[in-house]
Amino acid sequence: GQNIDQPTEMTATEGAIVQINCTYQTSGFNGLFWYQQHAGEAPTFLSYNVLDGLEEKGRFSSFLSRSKGYSYLLLKELQMKDSASYLCAVKGTYKYIFGTGTRLKVLA
Amino acid sequence: SAVISQKPSRDICQRGTSLTIQCQVDSQVTMMFWYRQQPGQSLTLIATANQGSEATYESGFVIDKFPISRPNLTFSTLTVSNMSPEDSSIYLCSVEVTGDEQYFGPGTRLTVT
Numbered sequence: 550g551q552n553i554d555q556p557t558e559m560t561a562t563e564g565a566i567v568q569i570n571c572t573y574q575t576s577g578f579n580g581l582f583w584y585q586q587h588a589g590e591a592p593t594f595l596s597y598n599v600l601d602g603l604e605e606k607g608r609f610s611s612f613l614s615r616s617k618g619y620s621y622l623l624l625k626e627l628q629m630k631d632s633a634s635y636l637c638a639v640k641g642t643y644k645y646i647f648g649t650g651t652r653l654k655v656l657a
Numbered sequence: 658s659a660v661i662s663q664k665p666s667r668d669i670c671q672r673g674t675s676l677t678i679q680c681q682v683d684s685q686v687t688m689m690f691w692y693r694q695q696p697g698q699s700l701t702l703i704a705t706a707n708q709g710s711e712a713t714y715e716s717g718f719v720i721d722k723f724p725i726s727r728p729n730l731t732f733s734t735l736t737v738s739n740m741s742p743e744d745s746s747i748y749l750c751s752v753e754v755t756g757d758e759q760y761f762g763p764g765t766r767l768t769v770t
Contacts (some may be wrong), residue, residue: 580757582758587690588764590764591749591761591762591763591764592700592749592761594758594759594760596769597757597758599757636699636700638700643705643713643724644690644702644705644715645690645701645702645759647699647700647701648699649698649699650698650699653712
Protein backbone atom coordinates (compact mmCIF):
# COMPACT_ATOMS: atom_id res chain seq x y z
CA GLY A 550 0.00 0.00 0.00
CA GLN A 551 0.92 3.65 -0.03
CA ASN A 552 1.36 5.54 3.19
CA ILE A 553 2.78 8.85 4.35
CA ASP A 554 3.09 9.63 8.06
CA GLN A 555 3.64 12.94 9.78
CA PRO A 556 3.04 14.10 13.35
CA THR A 557 -0.37 15.69 13.73
CA GLU A 558 0.68 18.72 15.74
CA MET A 559 3.82 20.44 16.95
CA THR A 560 4.43 23.50 19.08
CA ALA A 561 7.56 25.64 19.14
CA THR A 562 8.69 29.02 20.36
CA GLU A 563 9.40 32.08 18.26
CA GLY A 564 13.10 32.18 17.29
CA ALA A 565 13.59 28.46 17.82
CA ILE A 566 14.26 25.64 15.34
CA VAL A 567 11.73 22.92 14.60
CA GLN A 568 12.03 19.70 12.62
CA ILE A 569 8.96 18.10 11.07
CA ASN A 570 9.44 14.47 10.10
CA CYS A 571 7.81 12.52 7.31
CA THR A 572 8.07 8.81 6.58
CA TYR A 573 6.68 7.26 3.46
CA GLN A 574 6.00 3.99 1.70
CA THR A 575 4.92 4.44 -1.89
CA SER A 576 5.02 2.53 -5.14
CA GLY A 577 7.19 4.67 -7.36
CA PHE A 578 9.19 7.68 -6.28
CA ASN A 579 9.84 10.80 -8.32
CA GLY A 580 10.46 13.29 -5.55
CA LEU A 581 9.35 14.45 -2.15
CA PHE A 582 7.71 17.83 -1.68
CA TRP A 583 6.89 20.05 1.26
CA TYR A 584 4.03 22.53 1.20
CA GLN A 585 2.90 25.17 3.65
CA GLN A 586 -0.80 25.82 4.11
CA HIS A 587 -2.21 28.62 6.21
CA ALA A 588 -5.75 28.21 7.47
CA GLY A 589 -8.28 28.96 4.75
CA GLU A 590 -5.64 29.23 2.04
CA ALA A 591 -4.26 26.97 -0.68
CA PRO A 592 -0.99 25.08 -0.16
CA THR A 593 2.16 26.81 -1.34
CA PHE A 594 5.32 25.04 -2.46
CA LEU A 595 8.25 25.12 -0.05
CA SER A 596 10.84 22.59 -1.16
CA TYR A 597 11.59 19.56 -3.27
CA ASN A 598 14.04 16.65 -2.89
CA VAL A 599 14.65 13.94 -5.42
CA LEU A 600 18.17 12.93 -4.39
CA ASP A 601 19.42 12.07 -0.90
CA GLY A 602 20.70 14.94 1.14
CA LEU A 603 19.85 18.39 2.33
CA GLU A 604 18.31 21.20 0.30
CA GLU A 605 18.48 24.65 1.86
CA LYS A 606 16.27 27.60 1.03
CA GLY A 607 16.67 30.49 3.40
CA ARG A 608 15.14 29.63 6.77
CA PHE A 609 13.78 26.35 5.41
CA SER A 610 15.75 23.17 4.72
CA SER A 611 14.55 19.76 3.65
CA PHE A 612 16.34 16.44 3.93
CA LEU A 613 15.71 13.16 2.15
CA SER A 614 16.87 9.59 2.67
CA ARG A 615 15.34 7.38 -0.01
CA SER A 616 16.70 4.15 1.48
CA LYS A 617 14.96 4.91 4.76
CA GLY A 618 11.80 6.39 3.23
CA TYR A 619 12.35 9.45 5.39
CA SER A 620 12.35 13.20 5.04
CA TYR A 621 12.28 16.16 7.34
CA LEU A 622 11.57 19.85 7.01
CA LEU A 623 13.68 22.11 9.20
CA LEU A 624 12.46 25.59 10.02
CA LYS A 625 14.95 27.97 11.62
CA GLU A 626 14.44 31.29 13.40
CA LEU A 627 10.76 30.61 13.75
CA GLN A 628 8.39 33.50 13.26
CA MET A 629 4.75 33.80 14.25
CA LYS A 630 3.77 33.73 10.58
CA ASP A 631 5.19 30.20 10.35
CA SER A 632 2.15 28.94 12.24
CA ALA A 633 0.52 26.81 9.56
CA SER A 634 0.06 23.24 8.41
CA TYR A 635 3.00 21.59 6.67
CA LEU A 636 2.19 18.91 4.13
CA CYS A 637 4.61 16.23 3.00
CA ALA A 638 3.85 14.81 -0.45
CA VAL A 639 5.46 12.13 -2.58
CA LYS A 640 5.27 12.18 -6.33
CA GLY A 641 4.70 8.65 -7.54
CA THR A 642 4.53 7.40 -11.07
CA TYR A 643 1.88 9.83 -12.21
CA LYS A 644 0.37 11.50 -9.17
CA TYR A 645 1.13 13.13 -5.85
CA ILE A 646 0.22 11.52 -2.55
CA PHE A 647 -0.16 13.82 0.42
CA GLY A 648 0.42 13.11 4.08
CA THR A 649 -2.12 14.19 6.66
CA GLY A 650 -0.17 17.35 7.45
CA THR A 651 1.46 18.70 10.59
CA ARG A 652 -0.13 21.69 12.32
CA LEU A 653 2.64 23.88 13.69
CA LYS A 654 1.89 26.45 16.37
CA VAL A 655 4.53 29.07 17.03
CA LEU A 656 4.26 30.68 20.45
CA ALA A 657 5.58 34.08 21.44
CA SER B 658 5.51 29.44 -11.76
CA ALA B 659 1.82 29.54 -12.61
CA VAL B 660 -1.08 31.71 -11.58
CA ILE B 661 -4.31 29.78 -11.15
CA SER B 662 -7.79 31.13 -10.64
CA GLN B 663 -10.89 29.23 -9.63
CA LYS B 664 -14.54 30.13 -9.87
CA PRO B 665 -16.59 30.27 -7.78
CA SER B 666 -14.52 30.94 -4.67
CA ARG B 667 -17.37 29.65 -2.53
CA ASP B 668 -20.95 28.53 -2.89
CA ILE B 669 -23.81 27.21 -0.84
CA CYS B 670 -25.89 24.66 -2.70
CA GLN B 671 -28.94 22.56 -2.03
CA ARG B 672 -28.70 18.80 -1.96
CA GLY B 673 -29.51 17.13 -5.25
CA THR B 674 -28.16 19.97 -7.37
CA SER B 675 -24.86 20.18 -9.27
CA LEU B 676 -22.06 22.73 -9.24
CA THR B 677 -19.38 23.24 -11.88
CA ILE B 678 -16.04 24.62 -10.72
CA GLN B 679 -13.77 26.30 -13.22
CA CYS B 680 -9.99 26.35 -13.12
CA GLN B 681 -7.99 28.73 -15.33
CA VAL B 682 -4.19 28.80 -15.62
CA ASP B 683 -2.11 31.63 -17.04
CA SER B 684 0.14 29.28 -19.01
CA GLN B 685 -0.20 26.04 -20.93
CA VAL B 686 0.22 22.99 -18.74
CA THR B 687 -0.05 19.30 -19.48
CA MET B 688 -1.08 17.92 -16.13
CA MET B 689 -3.90 19.29 -14.02
CA PHE B 690 -5.18 17.75 -10.83
CA TRP B 691 -8.38 18.08 -8.84
CA TYR B 692 -8.26 17.61 -5.08
CA ARG B 693 -10.71 17.65 -2.24
CA GLN B 694 -9.79 18.87 1.22
CA GLN B 695 -12.26 18.33 4.03
CA PRO B 696 -12.04 20.50 7.13
CA GLY B 697 -8.89 19.89 9.14
CA GLN B 698 -7.69 17.20 6.78
CA SER B 699 -5.10 16.84 4.07
CA LEU B 700 -5.61 16.73 0.33
CA THR B 701 -7.28 13.80 -1.40
CA LEU B 702 -6.75 13.45 -5.14
CA ILE B 703 -10.01 13.14 -7.06
CA ALA B 704 -8.63 12.83 -10.58
CA THR B 705 -5.88 13.77 -12.99
CA ALA B 706 -7.00 15.68 -16.07
CA ASN B 707 -4.77 15.72 -19.14
CA GLN B 708 -5.77 17.58 -22.26
CA GLY B 709 -7.02 15.36 -25.04
CA SER B 710 -7.74 12.31 -22.93
CA GLU B 711 -10.26 11.08 -20.38
CA ALA B 712 -9.60 12.04 -16.80
CA THR B 713 -8.08 9.37 -14.58
CA TYR B 714 -10.07 8.94 -11.36
CA GLU B 715 -8.77 7.75 -8.02
CA SER B 716 -10.34 4.99 -6.02
CA GLY B 717 -13.60 6.16 -4.50
CA PHE B 718 -14.29 8.79 -7.15
CA VAL B 719 -16.34 8.13 -10.30
CA ILE B 720 -16.98 10.04 -13.47
CA ASP B 721 -20.76 10.12 -13.01
CA LYS B 722 -20.36 11.95 -9.71
CA PHE B 723 -17.37 14.15 -10.65
CA PRO B 724 -17.31 14.69 -14.40
CA ILE B 725 -14.27 16.61 -15.57
CA SER B 726 -13.62 18.52 -18.77
CA ARG B 727 -10.21 19.57 -20.11
CA PRO B 728 -10.86 21.31 -23.41
CA ASN B 729 -7.42 22.95 -23.71
CA LEU B 730 -4.07 23.36 -21.97
CA THR B 731 -5.15 26.29 -19.78
CA PHE B 732 -8.61 25.35 -18.55
CA SER B 733 -10.52 22.60 -16.77
CA THR B 734 -13.84 22.14 -15.01
CA LEU B 735 -14.95 19.80 -12.26
CA THR B 736 -18.65 19.19 -11.69
CA VAL B 737 -19.93 17.92 -8.37
CA SER B 738 -23.18 16.17 -9.29
CA ASN B 739 -26.25 15.32 -7.27
CA MET B 740 -24.71 16.88 -4.20
CA SER B 741 -25.19 15.73 -0.63
CA PRO B 742 -23.93 17.31 2.62
CA GLU B 743 -20.99 14.86 2.53
CA ASP B 744 -19.71 16.73 -0.53
CA SER B 745 -19.18 19.87 1.57
CA SER B 746 -15.48 20.50 1.21
CA ILE B 747 -12.83 22.67 -0.38
CA TYR B 748 -12.09 21.72 -3.96
CA LEU B 749 -8.69 22.67 -5.34
CA CYS B 750 -7.20 22.44 -8.77
CA SER B 751 -3.48 22.28 -9.26
CA VAL B 752 -1.00 22.15 -12.10
CA GLU B 753 2.45 20.71 -12.53
CA VAL B 754 4.61 23.22 -14.31
CA THR B 755 8.19 22.03 -14.47
CA GLY B 756 7.94 18.54 -13.05
CA ASP B 757 9.44 19.87 -9.84
CA GLU B 758 6.67 22.08 -8.56
CA GLN B 759 2.94 21.87 -8.21
CA TYR B 760 0.90 25.05 -7.93
CA PHE B 761 -2.55 25.25 -6.44
CA GLY B 762 -5.54 27.41 -7.16
CA PRO B 763 -7.15 29.33 -4.29
CA GLY B 764 -9.84 26.69 -3.86
CA THR B 765 -13.62 26.58 -3.98
CA ARG B 766 -15.36 26.26 -0.63
CA LEU B 767 -18.55 24.28 -1.14
CA THR B 768 -21.31 23.93 1.45
CA VAL B 769 -24.22 21.63 0.70
CA THR B 770 -27.38 22.09 2.76
